[in-house]
Amino acid sequence: MENIIEVKNLKKIYKRRKRHDNFLKGMFERQYEEFKAVNDISFTIEKGEAVGYVGPNGSGKSTTIKMLSGILQPTSGAVYVNGIAPLEHRLENNKNIGVVFGNKSQLWWDVPVKDSFLMLKKLYNIPDVQFNNNLEEFVNVLNLKELLNVPERQLSLGQRVRSNITAAFLHDPSIVYLDEPTIGLDTESKDSIRAFIKRLNDIKKVTFVITSHDYQDIETLCKRIILINHGKIILDSPIENVREEFNRYKTISIKCEGNNEVNCAILEETNFKIVGVEADHIQIEYDTESYDPVELLWLLRKKLSIKDVVISDRSIEAIIKDIVHNQ
Numbered sequence: 001m002e003n004i005i006e007v008k009n010l011k012k013i014y015k016r017r018k019r020h021d022n023f024l025k026g027m028f029e030r031q032y033e034e035f036k037a038v039n040d041i042s043f044t045i046e047k048g049e050a051v052g053y054v055g056p057n058g059s060g061k062s063t064t065i066k067m068l069s070g071i072l073q074p075t076s077g078a079v080y081v082n083g084i085a086p087l088e089h090r091l092e093n094n095k096n097i098g099v100v101f102g103n104k105s106q107l108w109w110d111v112p113v114k115d116s117f118l119m120l121k122k123l124y125n126i127p128d129v130q131f132n133n134n135l136e137e138f139v140n141v142l143n144l145k146e147l148l149n150v151p152e153r154q155l156s157l158g159q160r161v162r163s164n165i166t167a168a169f170l171h172d173p174s175i176v177y178l179d180e181p182t183i184g185l186d187t188e189s190k191d192s193i194r195a196f197i198k199r200l201n202d203i204k205k206v207t208f209v210i211t212s213h214d215y216q217d218i219e220t221l222c223k224r225i226i227l228i229n230h231g232k233i234i235l236d237s238p239i240e241n242v243r244e245e246f247n248r249y250k251t252i253s254i255k256c257e258g259n260n261e262v263n264c265a266i267l268e269e270t271n272f273k274i275v276g277v278e279a280d281h282i283q284i285e286y287d288t289e290s291y292d293p294v295e296l297l298w299l300l301r302k303k304l305s306i307k308d309v310v311i312s313d314r315s316i317e318a319i320i321k322d323i324v325h326n327q
């Protein structure tokens with residue numbers, strides 16, 4: 001398979017103003033310190049992949065996306081997207097890529113959404129047929145019909161994200177960077193955006209790099225995960241492998257007779273770790289190397305009157321949190 005993105009020993013060092021110990025001196029003498037936001041990362045992404053680029057706040061995700069999309073100059077290292085360096089060939093690069101920052105709008109604030117799309121048509125030189133076909137398809141799938149004549153500033157957050165996503169795809173980019181595409185949206189809007197992205201990945205083989213703190217986005221859309229922390233990649237693996245390798249701990253959800261508070265108190269006297277309590281369920285995490293499920297249930301039945309049981313794998317989010325925590 002062809003590598004569409006190649007990143008080699010990429011670094012971004014920001015200069016930050018240092019706080020001076022002496023306030024008065026600090027007003028005249030500026031001191032700076034260097035901060036390695038992205039610290040020597042390398043990876044390749046194949047055409048048609050959808051990769052989840054995840055990590056805690058401030059780990060370097062947006063800084064990487066900005067270097068990949070040609071917005072930010074790397075301090076050192078190399079980036080090639082579709083065989084070209086994004087910053088040096090900005091115009092050519094812009095034709096190949098789409099970018100969506102969930103918390104920022106890329107459209108013109110005061111003009112109707114349709115006019116913004118028409119301006120993009122001109123900017124990207126999109127032929128009439130391609131523009132009309134794409135617009136018709138995206139308007140239908142993302143339910144934008146009612147919004148086309150409304151200025152961006154009058155749209156709700158969900159409507160704004162949907163119109164920004166449409167804008168990013170009108171010129172048929174082969175790579176799309178999505179930075180927190182579903183942030184702040186309700187479940188229905190999240191689902192429709194995920195379905196839209198999945199469809200473009202499946203049908204048009206668009207390559208996606210997706211950063212999100214919502215692991216539903218990552219689990220629905222991506223087969224591979226790259227985890228970054230303190231500017232360094234600490235894991236790059238298919239999600240399935242992460243699940244298998246790190247799923248030593250499983251969650252058992254039990255529904256019991258009687259009062260849940262009392263049941264929790266009984267469980268707290270044992271070695272089992274309670275990880276969640278819902279209306280009539282208690283979730284316990286257990287180590288598959290110490291217990292088999294039958295033995296575990298037998299032990300629990302001695303303490304509680306169990307009505308129902310569900311055993312499940314831990315979520316990717318919980319696994320990732322552990323990997324970062326144990327680093």
Ligand SMILES: Nc1ncnc2c1ncn2[C@@H]1O[C@H](COP(=O)(O)OP(=O)(O)OP(=O)(O)O)[C@@H](O)[C@H]1O
Binds near residue numbers: 014015055056057061
């Ligand atoms: N222009 C800048 N100047 C100085 N430091 C910066 C600048 N932009 C980002 N940083 C710092 O670089 C680090 C990485 O920031 P970045 O925005 O890439 O993180 P992130 O992983 O996207 O975080 P989040 O999940 O919170 O969006 C942070 O510590 C941030 O404070």
